[in-house]
Amino acid sequence: MRRRLRPLAARAALAVTGGSVLAFLVVPVLTVIPMSLSASMVFELIPTTPGFTQYQRFFASREWMLALGRSVQVALGVMVVATLLGTLAALGLRRLATRSRRLLEAALIAPRIVPSIVFAVAVYYVFAAAGLVGTVAGLVLAHSVLAFPFVVVFVGSALHGVDPALEEASLSLGAGPVATFARVTFPQIRLAVFGSALFAFNVSFDEVVVTLFISGVRAKTLPVKVWDAIFYEITPILPAISTVIIVASLVVLTPLLLVRRRA
């Protein structure tokens, strides 16, 4: 009996410890949702007068809506630029010999390794000279650098599953390289391309550090406005905006998770 009890107790202890850590990962961020439903100025876990007051204030504010609009605009731009360039790079990498491919791959994913603050300072300096600070174009370019490596990795791993013989067959049967890509290659990597496009959107939509530097006063995105609000004004609107940001990410990323589970 004791021999049976002990493993059971150990298993229970493990489940409690492991479960607590998983809860520590998920629960804190979720507390922002009940907070956002409060009409009061002080924090309430369960709001005394629940309602959508803060959401109404957010969506009625011209200033916040401008920032939201700009964020979406930049993220859509990043989606196009990063996905296009990343897919091109992934297709090109496949045509290289192993040695040069490894080297180039390392160079292409470097933006993920360099600390954001270093890239932020660097790109701020260069953009200031080029007149790109405080412009949507500047934000799209900088965010695309950060989103690009994800596209290369996602599309690259999808390309591993594409049999080159199919493409060679298509080429030898007289289809041009573009037609071969459109008819043979792309259908097989479609999910990865669309998935990385969504991911690129999310990377841009949530970016703060680089944006803090290069958005100037004219092109503040939603996260930068939130950053300012955290420092300079105490407002109960922030939990509502935080919820909007989180829900946006969840909406964008859910298809990705579904695809992952099917794969």
Added chain:
Amino acid sequence: MRRATLARVVLLGPPLAFLLLVFALPLVRVVWGSVFAPGFTLEFYERMWRTPVYGRVFWITLKISLLTTIGAALLGYPAAYFLASVKPRTRQVLLLCVIVPFFLSVLVRNYVWMVLLQRTGLVNRLLLDWGVVGAPLDLMYNELGVLIAMVNMLLPYMIFPVLSALLAIPPELRHASASLGAHPAKTFWRVTLPLSAPGVAAGGLLVFIVSLGFFITPALLGGPKQMMVSNLIEFSVRQVLNWPFAFALANTLLLGTLLLYAIYVRTLEGRMPRAAGLP
């Protein structure tokens, strides 16, 4: 030009040109600007090392990163062990707890910690209500607050490598150890832990590397004594406009990060077993 070469140029040309202009060139400018102002000088590096205030920022950065790594290992290992012990289907669902927050806004997650950890926040409220403490604790604007939030944000970097190391251990080894009469605790110490150690090392190094460049958490949840290198860089650029000094700091952070990352790739990445079913 041969057709194959043409294809490579067409495919790789635009992305490389883009990265060169928007990524590599600005970084080269940082390296250049830290030593030429306008003539060659090491003045800014010298100032960085000679001034005790700045030296302390580096020490704090290393200390916070190290403590975050230890915290992530202490919490991440049992979580990974638990995930490895459940059925694959359950694991897929539970893994969402690790994956989903990882992709949510870092700013929002830091902000939530600010709300939860403040003196009138939820954590203090619960501690008071349960009678654990008599007066609210200072949980933020200090090292504790920074550590709680950083461990929370970096745990996935630890959990994934440890989990894949644990899943790669053949179950027969544990069965053999048990059937030879080893107590489960002994099996853990002599079989499971040593075999999952590379996962802990890989996760630890990753957590440490990412910690070094943390900016948002120390800015929001730390006090003046928790200023990390990233925060000093921002301060130098945005408050005092001392570009060459910021470049020297940024360059030092960059070199440290790249060096550790090279060590990671050389020693650990290749040896990490990749278990099926992980992202």
